[in-house]
Amino acid sequence: MTSRRGFIKAGGLALFGIGMGGVPGFLMDAVAGTNKLGLFKRRKIMVCIFQRGAMDGLMAVTPFTDQYLKAARPTLFMSAAKNTSGKSLIDLDGRFGLHPSMAGFESVFRDKRMAIVHGIGSPNSTRSHFDAQDYMESGTPFRKGTESGWLNRAVGLLGHDAATPFQGVSLTSSLPRAFYGDNPAVAISNLQDFNIQMKGNLKGANMAAKSFEDLYDQTASGLLKETGKESFDAIKMLQKTDTKNYKPANNAIYPNTALGNSLKQIAQLIKMDVGMEVAFAESGGWDTHFNQGRDTGIFARNVNDLSESIMAFWADMGTLQDDVTVMTMTEFGRTVKQNGSGGTDHGRASCNFILGNGVTGGKVHGLVNPLAVENLEDGRDLAVTTDFRSVFSEVAGKHLNIHNDKVLFPDWDGKPIGVMAGS
Known part of the structure; x- marks a missing residue:
């Protein structure tokens, strides 16, 4: 199972949702330890x-x-x-x-x-x-x-x-x-809307995508797997926040x-x-x-x-x-x-x-x-x-x-x- 440190590092975008609606609860719990980790x-x-x-x-x-x-x-x-x-x-x-x-x-x-x-x-x-x-x-x-x-x-x-x-x-x-x-x-x-526009910045786009792919693919926990790709898409866009x-x-x-x-x-x-x-x-x-x-x-x-x-x-x-x-x-x-x-x-x-x-x-x-x-x-x-x-x-x-x-x-x-x- 991915360590909390590894989860936070791979899922940097998840931190974007602290204190805002529409973020899955399991991410809220995981992110709660961020300040302690000092990432x-x-x-x-x-x-x-x-x-x-x-x-x-x-x-x-x-x-x-x-x-x-x-x-x-x-x-x-x-x-x-x-x-x-x-x-x-x-x-x-x-x-x-x-x-x-x-x-x-x-x-x-x-x-x-x-x-x-x-x-x-x-x-x-x-x-x-x-x-x-x-x-x-x-x-x-x-x-x-x-x-x-x-x-x-x-x-x-x-x-x-x-x-x-x-x-x-x-x-x-x-x-x-x-x-x-x-x-x-x-x-x-x-x-x-969290409408990210990355024209002119391919590295930024790749980094954002990689962070979510790593977060999903490296995690063996059924709790995370059950959320599916939709959860990550929701975080990326933070729609209806x-x-x-x-x-x-x-x-x-x-x-x-x-x-x-x-x-x-x-x-x-x-x-x-x-x-x-x-x-x-x-x-x-x-x-x-x-x-x-x-x-x-x-x-x-x-x-x-x-x-x-x-x-x-x-x-x-x-x-x-x-x-x-x-x-x-x-x-x-x-x-x-x-x-x-x-x-x-x-x-x-x-x-x-x-x-x-x-x-x-x-x-x-x-x-x-x-x-x-x-x-x-x-x-x-x-x-x-x-x-x-x-x-x-x-x-x-x-x-x-x-x-x-x-x-x-x-x-x-x-x-x-x-x-x-x-x-």
Whole structure:
């Protein structure tokens, strides 16, 4: 008869069902000993959020003392002064102001657990959403044919063999470009359906299948054999699973949005201890060509969702906060000057947010020069002064203990900027 250790190792996917309905009772009993066995030793987890569509970093974190920006955005510019009409920016340091709809970030910024990097972007000057996202997710800005994504390579550099196909998990309908490659990674559109999409990741698919085949074939117990293949299929898909009864810690309330629901499910996976170390989620709607709005409107709603979703996740992590770092990214920024439709067009640099107990927080990192025309890229855009790879490699290096930058970002030989403590 297969040992309990052998059962758990072979049936890593069964761990996915802890605390959720629709899982056969014998598996619940077997899995109950997992923590005692310590199969999935607690490890650090990096959560990446891609803001697809190109976020206007100059509106999210505004250099509000810049008179050039004020002149370029007559209806979009916001001030930190309290006597202005409408809501005011949240003054972070006397120069940069946080959009008022991102007020949830203020406390962690003040507590030095959130860092902001401004002027971040790709060295490739494309303003194509598709190409820019591809370059950022592959981590090779000047090589379009790269087969693997940087997050998949990160999984491969973690320094230990995966005991579970859930080492890298994307809460998306299909596997994102960042997770393409030979190392274990899966996409799950919804835990209730457990609809695994493994396009671009044959090894992950093979590993998932092998774990169940081994679990079934290596077990001589009649108790297991009687369940038949249907039980394993049910576990693989976890159809009709009820996740609505999940109760976040610390009374955290997630927005009922795509991002909020994704981060809520990532929190569940972390607490289920399925061996996840890299997680991915998406936030859409950042392509604000028309009616961008100022303190209300499309942009305000988007940044509110971003900040409220992340802060709910952070509260939900509770005592696990030391193990988790959250990092946002977007393919490029928006033009300095607003257009005739009350929006902004495709630009170059933007900003990103890094949340964790190991960041050099309470600071806006990076270089943003005065936004006079002579300082703008192509005379129209916030210049890229920080290569995204210098930030991504530093966060992965410090938090996940990955130090092979030549593999993680093959064409990059830059240096970290000090966004992580001890860098």
